[in-house]
Amino acid sequence: MFALRPEVPATVEVFVDGAPVRVPEGASAAAAVLLAGAAAIRETPISGAPRLPYCMMGACFDCLxxxxxxxxxxxxxxxxxxGMRIARQRGARVAFEA
Incomplete structure (x- = not known):
């Protein structure tokens, strides 16, 4: 579904759940997740439902x-x-305890 445009030669390598992915220079980490073909990048804290980037502009929080x-x-x-490492977020974030 998502493919690199041939007219964009400069790429950077990032890692999505440990797998190397080359993305166009200037792309977002969410675009890297989509280009990697990931099934989900996070799970909701309550039901564990899988989520992928949706709005791509910071309004929906599905790309956490x-x-x-x-x-x-x-x-x-x-x-x-x-070299950026993007990993799936599972459930709610654990708060730091001193």
Whole structure:
């Protein structure tokens, strides 16, 4: 469904759930998830229902993911960077306890 445009030669490599994916330079982390063909990038905290990026503009929060070890990042608002690690977020974020 999603494919790289041939007229965009510059790409960066990111990792979606450990798998390497090449995305156009300037693409979002959410676009990388879609290009990777992931079945879901997060699960809802209550029912565990799978979610993928939806609105791609920061309004719906369906693209919440763990990016470079930080949970609850809106992947559609984070530009993909070389070596970035995007991981599936499972359930609610665990709060840090001191």
């Amino acid at each position: 993911a763990e990016i470079d070890g930080v949970a609850n990042r809106q992947a559609c608002l984070v530009p993909a960077a070389p």
